[in-house]
Amino acid sequence: MPNTAASNSVQAGQQERLSPAEVERIRADFPILDQEINGHPLVYLDSGATSQTPECVWEASQHFYETANSAVHRGAHTLAVEATDRFEDARSTVARFVGAGEREIVWTSNATEALNLIAYSFSNATAGAGGPEADRFRLAPGDEIVATGMEHHANLIPWQELAARTGATFRWIPLREDATLDLEAAASIVGPRTRILAFTHVSNVLGLVNDVAALAALARSVGAYSVLDACQSAPHMPLDFAGLGIDFAAFSGHKMLGPTGIGALYGRAELLDAMPPFLFGGSMITTVSLDHAEFLPAPQRFEAGTQRISQAIGLATAVSYLSETGMGRIEGWEQHLGKRMLNGLSELPGVRILGPSADADVSRTGTVPFAVDGVHPHDVGQFLDSRGVAVRVGHHCAEPLHKFLGVSASTRASAYLYNTEADVDALLNAVSDVRAFFGVK
Ligand SMILES: Cc1ncc(COP(=O)(O)O)c(C=O)c1O
Structure with missing residues (x-):
């Protein structure tokens, strides 16, 4: 490779x-x-x-508060409908920016939460959540989760912890002497036992760009899920998650001209729809009884509680600014x-x-x-x-x-x-x- x-x-x-x-x-x-x-x-x-x-980002957030502030996906009144439209338009804008469908973007607080969301969803599946649809996310002793030797802790510790919770083995792809990723070693470490291959697109320390398409293809060739940490790439280069062939990706708004408190998880729609939720509460259900709940499809099943509306609108304004530039x-x-x-x-x-x-x-x-x-x-x-x-x-x-x-x-x-x-x-x-x-x- x-x-x-x-x-x-x-x-x-x-x-x-x-x-x-x-x-x-x-x-x-x-x-x-x-x-x-x-x-x-x-x-x-x-x-x-x-x-x-840039000024336009905080002006967009402020404009939302001045003209349409109210909770999304809940009220029937005009302001609530307007807020919901702007919130969902923001999702579409950010989805287009990274080459995703709008149902494939889940709002999170930051990339750290997005990566933990995947790990906890797999963990919940392993504990029995999600029914037969979630079988494919269940981990067991003998399974392997692989990351790399250059990860940010946010794309390392959630996988170590997931391995500890499920009995899976955690492994990593080593670096060559010059600190680039050893792709020959990757090809021998990633194999039939690998269930998740998590790697960064760009090292936040070294600024090195990894070969995403090759690593995603390697994961796919053994039936493993690929998880891309796009924190240091989404702000800095054109991105097309679907074209790169990855299953999941995470990025943070505050690194790409957006506000703090907003990030996103990308996941292929058919995966997100089958994954068990991570947080539970209002706005993510279809029906609830005193002893049971059914959940909405993605992305809402992962967006429990009142959302970060002005931040999502700010992030959409930021990515429009980047696209126009x-x-x-x-x-x-x-x-x-x-x-x-x-x-x-x-x-x-x-x-x-x-x-x-x-x-x-x-x-x-x-x-x-x-x-x-x-x-x-x-x-x-x-x-x-x-x-x-x-x-x-x-x-x-x-x-x-x-x-x-x-x-x-x-x-x-x-x-x-x-x-x-x-x-x-x-x-x-x-x-x-x-x-x-x-x-x-
Ligand atoms: C490569 C990489 N991954 C993950 C993160 C975590 O981002 P956040 O703290 O916004 O969740 C960072 C932040 O520095 C990063 O550079």
Whole structure:
């Protein structure tokens, strides 16, 4: 199996991209960027953790409160009908954005909840819920759940816990020496016992793009369900879940210009309809008696209780903004900035890129992890902050990957559509002063 780009991603530099003038126009939509931090212009390079939101997103949420606020799928009055229409329109917009049918998108609080939803649904099936339709989700000792050595904890711990609850065995695909996924090993680990193959599209630490189509095909070839963590891809590249051939995917609104408190689970409709619910309560039932309940089809069977309506509308506005800007051109711009960071950082004495070197022939996004020899990443982060540069430090919820890299923590710069070449240069300037500031020779 080739160790190359995912089918929907291309190598840096070969793709159309935003122009610097467009990026300047985009920045005007993000007033938060126009401020000074510690006496320096803010350089926000932490979008891998949480992105900024354009004005249109919070205006859309506010407009909902000003004109149609009420509970969805419940009332017969005009405002409730209007709220329901806008909520369901938001679902259709987000579904189109990721190449899904509208019944295939379930609203969740974030990607973490979406991934837990799958794990708990399988767990409930294993405990007997869901009738004969749910047989195919039941796990037993001897079954295997496989993830990878580069997962965010959100796509790791739910599977460890599911294995512990059901007696299944948890395994993982190792990384090669350069921290890319070992696809040859994957082909020997994933086999007839595998029931679930969970993997990230893009590593939140390394910015590496995995070959989704190949991994989904591998899962399918052994009859396993594929679960894609799309947290770091949905914001940054064109996506077509149906075309990629995956069964499930998860992503978070706050990483793609949307509000916090909203994310989504994608699942193929015939799977979602057969899976037992995870949360129980109002709005997800067809009929209830004192000792029994029947559930609606997907997506409502997974949306118990009052929903995150203004957040869903905000997220739909965010993805419309991204679509209008052009996902391919956003991806191209971020790859350009990523390359500039990689090249610049690798030229600085005492600075090491973690993962594949700057000139490695791998597919990546605009996320770059690095180490400054002799300086703890938390000190690096604080020094950069004193220069107005916001980056993430720590293990980025990927502790096993950091152990593999031989470090307990790292510094990560992650670019988005509103970052400029000047932002990258400000990062490089600040990093070049770190060692002198801490007196490291
Ligand atoms: C790859 C990846 N998966 C999952 C998550 C979890 O996202 P959330 O905290 O929004 O649920 C993140 C967030 O950093 C991530 O980067």
